[in-house]
Amino acid sequence: MTHHEYVLFDPLFDDEGAEAMVRLCERFGRYGMYSQESVESEIGEGLTQRHDAVMNYVRLGGRHGRHDSVDRLAARTNYFREEYAYGTEPLIDGVEPFLFHEGFVDAARKIHDRPVIEPAIVFANLMVPGQELALHTDVPEFRGANRKVHPQWLLVAMRHSGLFEDWRMLIATGVAWFHDCKGGEFAFYPDGPDGDAVAHEVTYNTALLVDTDSVFHGVDPIDLPTGDLPPLKPGMHLAFDGDERWSVRKGDEVVAGYGWDELRFSISWKAYCFVDEAERDAWKSHTDDLDLEWTIARLVDDLRERGRIEGETPPSGELAEMIIDEYIKFPATP
Numbered sequence: 001m002t003h004h005e006y007v008l009f010d011p012l013f014d015d016e017g018a019e020a021m022v023r024l025c026e027r028f029g030r031y032g033m034y035s036q037e038s039v040e041s042e043i044g045e046g047l048t049q050r051h052d053a054v055m056n057y058v059r060l061g062g063r064h065g066r067h068d069s070v071d072r073l074a075a076r077t078n079y080f081r082e083e084y085a086y087g088t089e090p091l092i093d094g095v096e097p098f099l100f101h102e103g104f105v106d107a108a109r110k111i112h113d114r115p116v117i118e119p120a121i122v123f124a125n126l127m128v129p130g131q132e133l134a135l136h137t138d139v140p141e142f143r144g145a146n147r148k149v150h151p152q153w154l155l156v157a158m159r160h161s162g163l164f165e166d167w168r169m170l171i172a173t174g175v176a177w178f179h180d181c182k183g184g185e186f187a188f189y190p191d192g193p194d195g196d197a198v199a200h201e202v203t204y205n206t207a208l209l210v211d212t213d214s215v216f217h218g219v220d221p222i223d224l225p226t227g228d229l230p231p232l233k234p235g236m237h238l239a240f241d242g243d244e245r246w247s248v249r250k251g252d253e254v255v256a257g258y259g260w261d262e263l264r265f266s267i268s269w270k271a272y273c274f275v276d277e278a279e280r281d282a283w284k285s286h287t288d289d290l291d292l293e294w295t296i297a298r299l300v301d302d303l304r305e306r307g308r309i310e311g312e313t314p315p316s317g318e319l320a321e322m323i324i325d326e327y328i329k330f331p332a333t334p
């Protein structure tokens with residue numbers, strides 16, 4: 001069984017440092033809704049970007065086997081997200097201690113056994129009561145193949161196929177929490193999809209660093225003690241109203257109001273992990289890039305070897321579903 005090493009931070013910062021991240025979140029103030037767009041690509045046109053995770057969720061109803069209508073499912077899984085840094089550039093003052101956190105850098109070196117660590121992005125996720133995040137692995141990146149040029153489900157399948165590891169950019173992801181939250185545990189499978197899940201409770205000033213491109217993970221439902229989810233729709237945003245209060249808004253109109261303690265707030269850090277400067281330079285100068293046509297041909301060859309394709313190659317939509325089905329083996333949930 002594959003074991004993926006991970007690192008727990010408890011605490012991540014001193015109290016002052018942790019408090020500063022909460023204030024930074026408030027100061028940022030406005031968080032747009034992150035929702036799925038469909039793919040325009042020569043393969044699998046019309047599928048959603050994360051067709052893999054969506055189909056698995058619809059099939060199994062999440063980690064706790066809950067089934068629902070597609071509308072409610074979208075409302076439950078379209079959370080709020082904004083970037084705090086891109087590459088090594090802060091997009092808001094005060095994110096530097098998080099962006100360059102030495103503990104994260106050391107842990108990234110450790111889990112991938114690679115010395116050259118380059119921060120790629122810092123972003124915040126905010127979720128409201130009743131929301132959750134379907135089991136998935138993150139969208140990986142390969143030299144010449146990333147979410148700007150390839151559909152996301154394809155990149156995920158490429159990772160799980162193991163056929164393109166020579167081009168893969170190893171990425172470490174740190175996820176940190178700066179308040180206590182009821183429900184919304186970060187559930188992950190460090191021993192692979194056949195192993196047991198570890199559910200990390202969301203607690204003040206803790207963090208985990210995991211290879212989330214390889215380890216399946218998700219967010220369990222956040223407690224919804226009364227009422228129902230508001231009718232969350234793409235285009236809405238979450239705004240800080242001061243005095244510990246937040247609201248979901250459609251333009252200026254308030255759709256729902258929450259106290260800080262009802263939300264789930266996390267900040268993610270991702271960094272590239274290189275063997276040496278030469279590898280980093282090959283990435284920056286595109287001297288050893290994959291191309292889409294060759295990638296698909298390699299997958300089709302492998303599907304033939306596995307006996308999945310006999311005779312003609314199926315049309316693009318069918319091929320896309322076959323690739324997802326063959327390579328992405330989700331944890332078995334109830």
Ligand SMILES: [Fe+2]
Nearest residue numbers: 137138212217
């Ligand atoms: Fe993720």
